Amino acid sequence: MTSRRDFLRTVSIAGGAVAAGTVSKVAMAALPEPVIQTAPDTMPPLFPGTGRPYNPVVTLNGWTLPWRMNKGVKEFHLVAEPVVREMAPGFKAHLWGYNGQSPGPTIEVVEGDRVRIFVTNRLPEHTSIHWHGQRLPNGMDGVAGLNQPAIPAGKTFVYEFVARRPGTFMYHPHADEMVQMAMGMMGFWVTHPKTKHPLIDEVNRDFCFLLNAYDIDPGAYTPKIMTMLDFNLWSWNSRIFPGIDSLNVRLNDKVRIRVGNLTMTNHPIHLHGHEFLVTGTDGGPTPKSTRWYEVTTDVAVGQMRQIEFLADEEGDWAFHCHKSHHTMNAMGHDVPTLIGVDHRGMAKKINKLIPDYMVMGERGMADMTEMEMPIPDNTVPMMTGQGPFGSVEMGGMFSMLKVRRDQKPGDYSNPGWFRHPPGTVAHEYKGPALDATRSKAAGSAAMPRARGGDVEVQVRKPSAKSGH
Numbered sequence: 075m076t077s078r079r080d081f082l083r084t085v086s087i088a089g090g091a092v093a094a095g096t097v098s099k100v101a102m103a104a105l106p107e108p109v110i111q112t113a114p115d116t117m118p119p120l121f122p123g124t125g126r127p128y129n130p131v132v133t134l135n136g137w138t139l140p141w142r143m144n145k146g147v148k149e150f151h152l153v154a155e156p157v158v159r160e161m162a163p164g165f166k167a168h169l170w171g172y173n174g175q176s177p178g179p180t181i182e183v184v185e186g187d188r189v190r191i192f193v194t195n196r197l198p199e200h201t202s203i204h205w206h207g208q209r210l211p212n213g214m215d216g217v218a219g220l221n222q223p224a225i226p227a228g229k230t231f232v233y234e235f236v237a238r239r240p241g242t243f244m245y246h247p248h249a250d251e252m253v254q255m256a257m258g259m260m261g262f263w264v265t266h267p268k269t270k271h272p273l274i275d276e277v278n279r280d281f282c283f284l285l286n287a288y289d290i291d292p293g294a295y296t297p298k299i300m301t302m303l304d305f306n307l308w309s310w311n312s313r314i315f316p317g318i319d320s321l322n323v324r325l326n327d328k329v330r331i332r333v334g335n336l337t338m339t340n341h342p343i344h345l346h347g348h349e350f351l352v353t354g355t356d357g358g359p360t361p362k363s364t365r366w367y368e369v370t371t372d373v374a375v376g377q378m379r380q381i382e383f384l385a386d387e388e389g390d391w392a393f394h395c396h397k398s399h400h401t402m403n404a405m406g407h408d409v410p411t412l413i414g415v416d417h418r419g420m421a422k423k424i425n426k427l428i429p430d431y432m433v434m435g436e437r438g439m440a441d442m443t444e445m446e447m448p449i450p451d452n453t454v455p456m457m458t459g460q461g462p463f464g465s466v467e468m469g470g471m472f473s474m475l476k477v478r479r480d481q482k483p484g485d486y487s488n489p490g491w492f493r494h495p496p497g498t499v500a501h502e503y504k505g506p507a508l509d510a511t512r513s514k515a516a517g518s519a520a521m522p523r524a525r526g527g528d529v530e531v532q533v534r535k536p537s538a539k540s541g542h
Contacts, residue, residue, distance in 0.1 A: 105192050105230065106142045106151040110174040114160045116319040118486065126184040128266035129276065131332070132486060134283035134321070134473070135313045136262075139179035147188045147234075150181060152203070152261075154225075154247075155196035159258065161309065162317030162403075165454045167288065168295040169258035169312065170197060176258030176312045177284050181245070183237045185268040190234045193225060200224035200249055203233065205263065207243040207356040207378070210235035218249035225249075240267040240274060241358045242332040242378045244284065256299040258312055260284055260336050273359035277382065278327035278483070283311045285373065285395075285471065287337040292404050293450030303338055308400040308470035315401070315472040316459035321393065322486050323385045325479040330382045335373040341400065343379070344370040345475065347391040354380030370396055385477045390461075390492045395471035403454050403469030462491040 111117070117137035119130035124143045131138070141148045157171040172178025183189055195201050202224050204216035214235045218224035225231045243263040247254040262282050267274050287308050289301035310318050323329055330353070333343055349367040353360055356378035373379045394401050449455060459466035466472075478489045 106149045108151045108153045108173060109140050111137050112174040126268055128184055129280060130182060131180060131264050131280040131282045133180045133262060134281055135311045135319050137179050138182050147190050148183055149190045151192045152178060153194045153196055154201050159312045161312060162314050162454045165452055167290055170254060171258050172261055178261035180262040180282060182264050184266050185237060185240045187237045189237055190232060192230055192232050194230040195225045195227055197227060200226050201247050201254060202249040203245050204248040205245050209238045216248050237265045239358060240265045242354055242380050243356055244334045246336060253299045255336060256297055262334060277330040279323050280330045281321050282332035285310060285335045285337050285341050286312055292453035295452060306404045310471055314403055315469050318473040320474040320476045320488055322476045322481060322488055324481040324483060325388055325477055327385045329385050330380060332380045333373055334378045335375055338375060340372050340374045342370050342372045342396040344396040345393050347387045347389060348383045350381040350383035352379055353382045388477050388479060391475040393473050393475050401468045401470045401472045
């Protein structure tokens with residue numbers, strides 16, 4: 075944690091500008107101390123010591139930013155700065171974020187709170203913050219050049235507005251946005267209802283995380299900021315499996331999970347073993363007439379989805395994006411498919427030149443989890459993670475919901491692997507094998523194929539006089 079004295083030595087605030095509004099001299103007399111967090115673990119919920127009470131969220135592999143009360147105003151201090159984020163054990167990325175991490179800390183407030191956020195820029199270029207989904211004065215919306223001057227490097231701006239409606243929101247830059255978001259600058263915002271709300275139920279556990287993606291070459295540290303779609307690391311809160319913590323709950327807990335998408339594609343988020351309702355978006359709580367049970371919900375770019383369910387099935391349940399290449403870690407996108415190709419003769423010849431050469435892909439890619447193939451220093455295997463029965467063969471956007479009857483209320487620690495009751499685990503069949511009987515009940519095609527003569531494609535090369 076950085077002390078306020080050291081912080082003020084390194085950041086000049088004498089010329090700090092105010093973002094589209096005036097703030098009292100009392101508020102500007104002394105900044106709130108910036109709280110810095112660098113550990114990648116899921117931190118316990120931050121219960122409010124001042125202001126209106128609420129049931130706090132738990133940020134997956136993240137934390138909630140503390141505040142101070144100043145004459146009835148909640149004051150926060152965000153520091154935009156370069157950070158080092160451990161994406162998985164043994165793999166670190168050089169990103170940009172807030173207060174020591176990417177994503178930045180979650181901001182939690184209550185409906186009706188007046189909020190004042192000091193933003194200090196330690197980046198090598200200017201920045202701003204857009205409060206995604208908030209109703210606020212236009213000059214506080216954070217689009218550099220349109221609503222405010224950009225925050226120069228080394229300066230501090232202040233935003234102030236009332237959190238007018240409860241819901242699930244985000245914050246991110248709106249200055250050099252493509253670069254800064256590709257470098258990891260984003261964070262979560264939750265506004266809790268001030269009183270009992272007809273569309274917002276009370277829950278026992280409330281989790282949140284952001285979906286983000288990076289293109290970092292194996293062995294490198296810094297994302298490729300010019301990548302448009304071809305990312306090789308799909309992450310939750312800038313973590314990839316097996317570095318993503320599990321969501322640990324008590325049997326029969328009412329659970330809420332809030333997910334925000336700041337990648338460049340959609341993500342069908344799928345939960346095993348339970349059905350859930352989509353109870354909210356970044357537009358607010360959904361009307362009850364629009365809710366129906368499902369096990370997968372698609373989260374499009376720039377959207378928030380809030381799901382709720384009763385955790386009434388014990389076990390270790392997979393929770394992941396259902397795009398299969400999003401549950402893989404760094405991989406090549408131009409690798410040919412070699413399934414069914416017999417490498418044996420060629421492999422012997424290549425081994426004479428390259429003794430460590432290994433055949434990959436002739437039976438699928440599952441062998442990758444068993445090979446001890448050397449990889450660059452700063453990366454992780456494409457498929458990894460050891461479960462109680464062997465390799466899980468996953469990466470990227472994958473975690474687990476761990477439901478236990480003996481998990482104590484308020485206990486978010488990992489309970490270890492589930493102990494399956496006898497007779498409840500799939501196992502090998504050792505009875506007599508039976509010959510397959512082919513069905514003759516299948517109907518014919520809906521429409522017969524039109525048969526004509528053979529077609530030969532004739533290609534005529536243009537002459538030099540054709541002008542082509």
